Amino acid sequence: MNTVQVKNTVIGEGRPKICVPIVGKTKTDILEEAKKITTLPVDVVEWRIDWFDDVFATEKVLETAKELQEVLKDIPVLLTFRTSKEGGEKEISVNDYAALNIAAAQSGYVDLIDVEAFTGDEVVKTIINAAHEAGVKVIASNHDFFKTPEKEEIIRRLCMMQELGADIPKIAVMPTCKQDVITLLSATLEMSEKYADRPIITMSMAGTGVVSRLTGETFGSALTFGAASKASAPGQVGVHELKQVLDIIHSSL
Numbered sequence: 001m002n003t004v005q006v007k008n009t010v011i012g013e014g015r016p017k018i019c020v021p022i023v024g025k026t027k028t029d030i031l032e033e034a035k036k037i038t039t040l041p042v043d044v045v046e047w048r049i050d051w052f053d054d055v056f057a058t059e060k061v062l063e064t065a066k067e068l069q070e071v072l073k074d075i076p077v078l079l080t081f082r083t084s085k086e087g088g089e090k091e092i093s094v095n096d097y098a099a100l101n102i103a104a105a106q107s108g109y110v111d112l113i114d115v116e117a118f119t120g121d122e123v124v125k126t127i128i129n130a131a132h133e134a135g136v137k138v139i140a141s142n143h144d145f146f147k148t149p150e151k152e153e154i155i156r157r158l159c160m161m162q163e164l165g166a167d168i169p170k171i172a173v174m175p176t177c178k179q180d181v182i183t184l185l186s187a188t189l190e191m192s193e194k195y196a197d198r199p200i201i202t203m204s205m206a207g208t209g210v211v212s213r214l215t216g217e218t219f220g221s222a223l224t225f226g227a228a229s230k231a232s233a234p235g236q237v238g239v240h241e242l243k244q245v246l247d248i249i250h251s252s253l
């Protein structure tokens with residue numbers, strides 16, 4: 001199994017890495033939040049730029065990314081524009097989405113970018129290639145906020161992301177019943193043991209799915225999202241509690 005290293009964080013070995021989202025709307029809020037995060041046990045910070053008021057002014061995004069990097073220092077930054085069709089805050093045209101992600105990757109201020117896998121194969125490949133040329137890793141993602149697809153379908157999507165060249169395939173799904181959580185965990189285990197040659201990230205959202213955010217080391221998910229002040233998706237638990245549980249599971253294995 002290949003690992004993915006960003007700064008000093010190695011994703012895909014040992015305890016699942018903790019990623020905390022920043023969902024501030026202004027530069028001041030975002031940097032305040034980042035300062036708080038530096039005091040927490042966090043491995044990666046996700047900047048959800050779809051929350052940022054100035055997200056359509058690329059120079060403002062880059063300027064804020066630069067200051068974010070100055071505050072976070074050794075903590076790697078994942079830049080994510082989550083589009084409204086995948087549960088995010090804003091809509092964006094495919095061309096603007098590609099240009100913004102590529103500009104961020106080439107800026108040197110971020111370590112990872114999130115690329116929504118269903119943006120279109122060609123554009124996804126273009127963004128991934130540009131990011132790789134700039135030395136930036138790519139998490140391909142897919143979200144279903146309403147249901148949990150069949151196990152085979154979850155695996156098919158993760159395999160597709162791997163084939164598109166993503167460094168880390170990711171899927172977040174909503175359970176409509178407890179069995180759906182087992183479906184997600186079972187897909188995670190099968191994908192990580194049989195098909196993946198790189199780390200994957202999976203989660204079942206909301207309260208019923210919380211267990212999936214804790215058991216990544218057992219079933220094969222390499223990173224988990226935890227909340228500092230404001231969660232970016234339903235079911236994220238506080239980072240301190242999250243780390244305790246991840247450490248208990250890690251030391252038992």
Ligand SMILES: O=C1C[C@@](O)(C(=O)O)C[C@@H](O)[C@@H]1O
Binds near residue numbers: 021082143172232236
């Ligand atoms: O893709 C994900 C996962 C997520 O949706 C979650 O369920 O924790 C949270 C998002 O901020 C992130 O981009």
